[in-house]
Amino acid sequence: MREFDYRRAADAHEAVALLSGEPEARFLGGGTNLVDLMKTGVENPALLVDVRGLPLDRIEVAGDGALTIGATMTNSDLAAHPEVRHRYPALAEAVLAGASGQLRNMATVGGNLLQRTRCGYFTDLSRPCNKREPGSGCSALNGEHHNHAILGWSEHCVATNPSDMAVALAAFDAVVRVLTPEGSAEIPLADFYLPVGDTPHRETALPDGALITGVTLPAAPVAARSRYRKVRERASYAFANGSIAAALHVEDGTVRDVRIAFGAVASRPWRAREAERALIGGPATPEAFAAAADAELAAARPLAHNGYKVPLIRNLVVSTLTELQEAAR
Amino acid sequence: MTTPAAPPRTSATGTPHTRREGRAKVTGEARYTGDIPFAELAHGWLVTSTVARGRIRSVDTDTVLAMPGVLAVLHPGNALRLTPGAGLMGPDANLQLLQDDRVPHVGWPVALVVAETQEQARAGADALVITYDEEPYDTAFRADHPGLRPTAPSPLAMPDVDQGDPDAELAASAVVVDREYTTPEEFHNAMEPHAAMARWENGRLEVVDSNQGSYAVAQVLAALFSLDADTVRVRSEHVGGGFGSKGLRLPHTVLAVMATTILHRPVRVVLTRRQMFSLVGHRPATAQRVRLGADADGRLRVVEHETASPTSTVHEFAEQSTRHSRTLYAADAFRLRTRVVPLDVPTPGFMRAPGWAPGSFAVESAMDELAAEVGVDPIALRLRNEPETGPVSGLPFSSRNLVACLEEGARRFGWADRDPRPGVRRDGRWLLGTGVAAAAHSAGVGASTAAITAEADGTYTVRVTAADIGTGARTALGQIAADALEVSPESVRIRIADSDFGLAWLAGGSMGTASWAWAINEAAVALRKKLADLPGDMADLPPEGVTAHADTTELLAAREQRESHGYGAQFAEVAVDPASGEVRVRRMLGIFAVGRVVNPLTARNQFIGGMTWGLSMALHEEGVRDDASGGLANGDLAGYHVAANADVPLIEADWIDEHDTYNPSGIKGLGEIGIVGGAAAVANAVWHATGVRHRHLPISLERVLSGGRR
Numbered sequence A: 001m002r003e004f005d006y007r008r009a010a011d012a013h014e015a016v017a018l019l020s021g022e023p024e025a026r027f028l029g030g031g032t033n034l035v036d037l038m039k040t041g042v043e044n045p046a047l048l049v050d051v052r053g054l055p056l057d058r059i060e061v062a063g064d065g066a067l068t069i070g071a072t073m074t075n076s077d078l079a080a081h082p083e084v085r086h087r088y089p090a091l092a093e094a095v096l097a098g099a100s101g102q103l104r105n106m107a108t109v110g111g112n113l114l115q116r117t118r119c120g121y122f123t124d125l126s127r128p129c130n131k132r133e134p135g136s137g138c139s140a141l142n143g144e145h146h147n148h149a150i151l152g153w154s155e156h157c158v159a160t161n162p163s164d165m166a167v168a169l170a171a172f173d174a175v176v177r178v179l180t181p182e183g184s185a186e187i188p189l190a191d192f193y194l195p196v197g198d199t200p201h202r203e204t205a206l207p208d209g210a211l212i213t214g215v216t217l218p219a220a221p222v223a224a225r226s227r228y229r230k231v232r233e234r235a236s237y238a239f240a241n242g243s244i245a246a247a248l249h250v251e252d253g254t255v256r257d258v259r260i261a262f263g264a265v266a267s268r269p270w271r272a273r274e275a276e277r278a279l280i281g282g283p284a285t286p287e288a289f290a291a292a293a294d295a296e297l298a299a300a301r302p303l304a305h306n307g308y309k310v311p312l313i314r315n316l317v318v319s320t321l322t323e324l325q326e327a328a329r
Numbered sequence B: 001m002t003t004p005a006a007p008p009r010t011s012a013t014g015t016p017h018t019r020r021e022g023r024a025k026v027t028g029e030a031r032y033t034g035d036i037p038f039a040e041l042a043h044g045w046l047v048t049s050t051v052a053r054g055r056i057r058s059v060d061t062d063t064v065l066a067m068p069g070v071l072a073v074l075h076p077g078n079a080l081r082l083t084p085g086a087g088l089m090g091p092d093a094n095l096q097l098l099q100d101d102r103v104p105h106v107g108w109p110v111a112l113v114v115a116e117t118q119e120q121a122r123a124g125a126d127a128l129v130i131t132y133d134e135e136p137y138d139t140a141f142r143a144d145h146p147g148l149r150p151t152a153p154s155p156l157a158m159p160d161v162d163q164g165d166p167d168a169e170l171a172a173s174a175v176v177v178d179r180e181y182t183t184p185e186e187f188h189n190a191m192e193p194h195a196a197m198a199r200w201e202n203g204r205l206e207v208v209d210s211n212q213g214s215y216a217v218a219q220v221l222a223a224l225f226s227l228d229a230d231t232v233r234v235r236s237e238h239v240g241g242g243f244g245s246k247g248l249r250l251p252h253t254v255l256a257v258m259a260t261t262i263l264h265r266p267v268r269v270v271l272t273r274r275q276m277f278s279l280v281g282h283r284p285a286t287a288q289r290v291r292l293g294a295d296a297d298g299r300l301r302v303v304e305h306e307t308a309s310p311t312s313t314v315h316e317f318a319e320q321s322t323r324h325s326r327t328l329y330a331a332d333a334f335r336l337r338t339r340v341v342p343l344d345v346p347t348p349g350f351m352r353a354p355g356w357a358p359g360s361f362a363v364e365s366a367m368d369e370l371a372a373e374v375g376v377d378p379i380a381l382r383l384r385n386e387p388e389t390g391p392v393s394g395l396p397f398s399s400r401n402l403v404a405c406l407e408e409g410a411r412r413f414g415w416a417d418r419d420p421r422p423g424v425r426r427d428g429r430w431l432l433g434t435g436v437a438a439a440a441h442s443a444g445v446g447a448s449t450a451a452i453t454a455e456a457d458g459t460y461t462v463r464v465t466a467a468d469i470g471t472g473a474r475t476a477l478g479q480i481a482a483d484a485l486e487v488s489p490e491s492v493r494i495r496i497a498d499s500d501f502g503l504a505w506l507a508g509g510s511m512g513t514a515s516w517a518w519a520i521n522e523a524a525v526a527l528r529k530k531l532a533d534l535p536g537d538m539a540d541l542p543p544e545g546v547t548a549h550a551d552t553t554e555l556l557a558a559r560e561q562r563e564s565h566g567y568g569a570q571f572a573e574v575a576v577d578p579a580s581g582e583v584r585v586r587r588m589l590g591i592f593a594v595g596r597v598v599n600p601l602t603a604r605n606q607f608i609g610g611m612t613w614g615l616s617m618a619l620h621e622e623g624v625r626d627d628a629s630g631g632l633a634n635g636d637l638a639g640y641h642v643a644a645n646a647d648v649p650l651i652e653a654d655w656i657d658e659h660d661t662y663n664p665s666g667i668k669g670l671g672e673i674g675i676v677g678g679a680a681a682v683a684n685a686v687w688h689a690t691g692v693r694h695r696h697l698p699i700s701l702e703r704v705l706s707g708g709r710r
């Protein structure tokens, strides 16, 4: 592990200033991902700017009901917050489905959004990996990829984004707030994670040196009846093999509003817009849910060893929407 | 002589005792090998190969030697020459480290960087550039691999069996179950990584190690470095888990000794978790075929069991899965085969219940399939095939209480109410089912010595080269010695894990406590005789006390032949969500018959730990070999899943009273049997829940979603 400098920033502007002009510097949130990557030699920063002490550790509620979640709020605090639990239960469930109590106590919202993939080759320095070393090749494409992407991948990289939290945020049209030396900006989550293309090492639209200051969730009444369901190989302490964040509002048997996002299927949380379009205004029946899932999954391109994810996601759509509908009765 | 007035005492064995070192362990006072400070200590960091097969072309030592703190880089070009032929149970070429430029698998030791601090050693190891001449490799094991061959004769190899007329019995069978089962590569990754410190002191080689048998390790080191056995002393006071991985392969120990011999200062080598996935043995994948032929009522006519597993090109280790089929059920004919194929992979080794664990998965699953085919309750089927004598050995049993375990287990589990039909019970999105499997493990004894000193202050000191790998062996031996001496356990001091105490069996094969207890009992008898023969009374003991020794070698050799095993019955209830593929175990019950249970508290630990592992084997554990590199794609604890707390439900373990004096101590050993049959009980329950038979472990999401495919 390379020796590094460590600085602590008192406010967001200072944090951005400390980092600017230092290409080998990184922000340090809870360190639960970054420090692991430093230990394995994937990340070798010369400077860490600790942002965990910034006054961005709370939730603010705007007049229109939108929530702005501070970037340094811990995952535990986020999941426990009453506004989140009551108005966006799928978000609280998603966060609680991730990692472990100790990790969630350390991990921050900003760090969670930027956590790196869990593709095993990414952390094995002896193997080719385009994401770690552009141009070296993708070991997973024809290697071990049981838990890799079925949607939106390219032959340059088939890794998935591992975040549970981001799946719920995607379902609720979150907007990422950032600060750069030039000032603050907003990036809708839908544009935040870049398509893989031939640049799998460039994962987000975050400008170099930009600090994430928070995430805004627009008010969304439908989100009050939402669920996050995560399927994984063991009951805890494992990343998803497939997950879904869903919200459903039905009136007189007709779908009036619906939000669906999938996790563990693509390089980013996968908002299922095709499925949503297929459902809106139609009947809320298991058959319709299945047809909507199929509409979304028509684009799926499973790899040699992860075809199981297609029926898994399809079944999750049907069972989660059915449960939401039954709960509303 | 007058005996001191002893307070009225109850037997120490059979009552629960907390671990003698428990307080020291939870307060951090107990030190493990990697934690103990030594003056002048240098640190070695292993460098392992990144290619699966080939030769080392170059090792660029210059850059690394110039790095801060780096003292030496050992590699095949400058390493000490070792004596060929050394090994724990016959020669094991895995011990011949840095002896030539051949690379037999990914993760093979190719260099050791020694530095002033561990961080400097690691930095040096990370920076060391090694180039290879790579060769084509084969790391893909399969049941029909053309290289499969019979195993070489060895003390561990189960000979092939042809008994009766299997073909005729198959032809005469009303029902034949003929199935293939597979288990994947599995890994034990003990909480404490392998570590050893070596130094020369006053002409003796002193090693502080983490192992399962210090006497055996001392013998191996003496042979390997051509030293007099007396000049080597190995100690291993506290060990954070072994599971079979700390005895056979000693890369850390061998390289620490080599480095201290070259550098003339103490050197410690600690393995990393990733290194533990390729250097300390593991359970190889198995492909097993089981053919059971039975009459219409389920009585077995023939048992055929073929097991195949991969080994390395360095050393042959075959998984002896047919151990299970040799002892469980009576049949008129047996055909048993063990096959092995050398591949460019690390050498497998002992992993908790070697042979028994995978073998029981195949055989106990096949028995469940037979029960369904015949339409007999799975427990009734087992009772119907209970043998009178060893089914293959023909020997009388020292004792056998499988029937009692099955019946007691059935009663406690509520088996009588079970609806045999598969796939009919629902609880919301979950399908529910229950399953049973039988368990067995050999009850062996190894020759051991022990010494007991009656101290002048009225206490006793027991010396035996036992190992306490976290099991509570130290505590159990205290109970045993106390009863043998008829004193309280508090007045007995137990000293273990020092090769200077002499020959003793390892903490392995479920034979440790049984072997050491016998020797302690003999020493106690000898001591009491010595004391009785003393003139004067106990108060007049000389300052150095009075010591008696025992050695069970001859007693053991004089025993009549018996078939001796512990037995058990495992029960599981599972819930399966067929839409998501999730399998959750809701409860497990294990009832065992393992002779005398010395310490109920730690015995239950062992059973529950084993059963948890059985669950983990059924649902989670799988080493995935990457064809593109020949290495493991998931060789760390992030990728190699073991059951997490949330996966483990209420597990109950208990035992039935069993009196067996084939070993005069009455002990059969119980460290491994808890895992045996566990995976089959879970898999059988999954069948009962869903109607889908899972013959390939682990029962992953993917397999449930695809209906049990390979």
Ligand SMILES: Cc1cc2nc3c(=O)[nH]c(=O)nc-3n(C[C@H](O)[C@H](O)[C@H](O)COP(=O)(O)OP(=O)(O)OC[C@H]3O[C@@H](n4cnc5c(N)ncnc54)[C@H](O)[C@@H]3O)c2cc1C
Pocket (backbone or CB within 6 Å): A026, A027, A028, A029, A030, A031, A032, A033, A034, A035, A036, A051, A071, A072, A075, A097, A098, A099, A100, A103, A106, A107, A108, A109, A110, A111, A112, A113, A114, A115, A162, A163, A164, A165, A210, A211, A212, A213, A237, A238, A239, A240
């Ligand atoms: C054993 C284990 C199990 C896990 N299981 C799960 C799981 O099941 N589901 C799941 O979703 N996650 C899981 N995680 C991942 C965990 O959620 C992330 O590690 C965590 O959310 C990262 O947050 P952090 O604050 O610790 O980030 P850090 O590690 O501090 O940082 C991560 C990255 O974000 C950058 N960064 C941090 N804060 C900011 C900021 N404000 N602005 C800009 N950049 C920033 C850092 O520079 C770094 O590049 C697991 C992690 C571990 C170790």
Ligand code: SF4
Pocket (backbone or CB within 6 Å): A117, A119, A120, A121, A122, A128, A129, A130, A131, A132, A137, A138, A139, A140, A141, A156, A157, A158, A159, A200
């Ligand atoms: S999938 Fe992506 S992260 Fe994994 S090896 Fe390929 S390029 Fe690297």
